[in-house]
Amino acid sequence: NAGVTQTPKFQVLKTGQSMTLQCAQDMNHEYMSWYRQDPGMGLRLIHYSVGAGITDQGEVPNGYNVSRSTTEDFPLRLLSAAPSQTSVYFCASRFRESSPYNEQFFGPGTRLTVL
């Protein structure tokens, strides 16, 4: 299993440009999520999905869109990039089991810089 994969690893954008961060998992996990990591603020939840066709907003959703057409993929779209979106982005996934004790699996992250 490749686990959780993210592409690209690094990206530089200009203000106003759009792009999609890709996330895929091959573990048949129902739950997938996107976090952003900023210095001193830890990881904050952007959007999440509990299954194909179902998405919801997290703590910091503004400026981002998501969709979940398949179990495996959960892309994050930046419609019009802003310097405030400069961050490291992590995708994560886990099984939909009864206990939240279950480990979440994280991708390697994407470092995004918006000029």
Place this chain on the structure above:
Amino acid sequence: AQTVTQSQPEMSVQEAETVTLSCTYDTSENNYYLFWYKQPPSRQMILVIRQEAYKQQNATENRFSVNFQKAAKSFSLKISDSQLGDTAMYFCAFTAPYNAGNMLTFGGGTRLMVKP
């Protein structure tokens, strides 16, 4: 909504010594779960240890152990016999059954440097 606070932005420890990282949280729930994640320079998030709130016994994983004080809402991580490979960012995280999708709430992190 719950919050997680890590009051030590940076810490250092000599190799082979013991260090304790602090974490406090705020919740009105009685049933929840706490985690410590390690993030080395590679950026990969690695689960170090986890604790269920209804278990009184503190979790232990080899050199890593926690001091879980439910009444004080405190969840500190103790690293014994520190090794150079323990140098990393450490994040405390929280989730609860009522969290939609059981997503995690993270603290701001503590950067730990292990010195030779």
